[in-house]
Amino acid sequence: MAACCSFSCASLQPARQALPSRSRVAVAAQASQAPAAGRPAAPHRRRLPPLAAAGDHAAYGSSAASRRAALAAVVAGIATIGAQPAAADENAPRQGEVRHSEAEWRRLLPPDAYAVLRQAQTERRFTSPLVNEKRAGTFCCGGCGQPLFASSTKYESGTGWPSFYDALPDSVALESDYSIAFMPRIEVRCSRCLGHLGHVFEDGPPPTGLRYCMNGAALTFQPQQA
Template sequence: MSEDKTRWREQLDAEQYHVTREGGTERAFSGCFWDHHEAGTYACVCCGAPLFRSTEKYDSGSGWPSYWQPVAPDAVRELTDHTHGMVRTEVRCAGCDAHLGHKFPDGPPPTGQRYCINSAALKFTPQTG
């Protein structure tokens, strides 16, 4: 096993590893953040890079945490994903290349985008003060 795989397997639980390092998806309505409403920042579970803020989170009804934009345009990378007989936009952490989820063009204003992200790919830091 490569050094990177060993490091990620030691750092992440089985679901986090499957989602972030193998491109998996958690079941809808099963993750800890799909119905989470606390103020704060959602970061990459692998490298800790800030990815999304609670102020841009909304209930899409999809069963996964959804955001209408990342904390900054360069916080995530977007790739074309041709798996499962579909063409989608995959979202990855720009810092460590972790698979986060997918982006769809059916979100709310002002961006019209829905970043549909796996809870297993995130960790949360509450807002202080």
């Protein structure tokens, strides 16, 4: 999304009880600190957990701007829907609390949502109407309906994918992703169905400093009731 995700059709792997504990990670909760007397509190930037070891890879990133540009170019060029899949981990289980057979997922989901959520493909930039969605409401998982992001955390990243600086509590699970060997990333999954949503980066705005770069095809939007 400034790089986002890396997301043709292959059989789903047999479900496992849980993701490997050593690779499943979560973003630490924001610490609350009282500002020093007469001095405003500095915005608290969260740090993503380190990527799980997977060989000798390049550093996680240089500058925010250069990484955004590089990732956007790479993703747009080699990891779009219809191209060869670049799954975060083709053998990783994607059967969570909400689970269906591959045939059921195909029947339940539109083709583009199936390609992203179940096969970790990436939609083309600026193709999702959710990029320009500005109404108050909640962005939910397109696979199981779990609420994921409040509209108040959405911002314009300029990447061509819906972007958020924070996720709702306990709504997402994170996984190390080495599908692009020279560009290690952290994949974002729905914590309920383990559907692939996108990736998260440390070049977002305050107060978290995070950028959840999501595929619109993996999301649905529920407007706030008047």
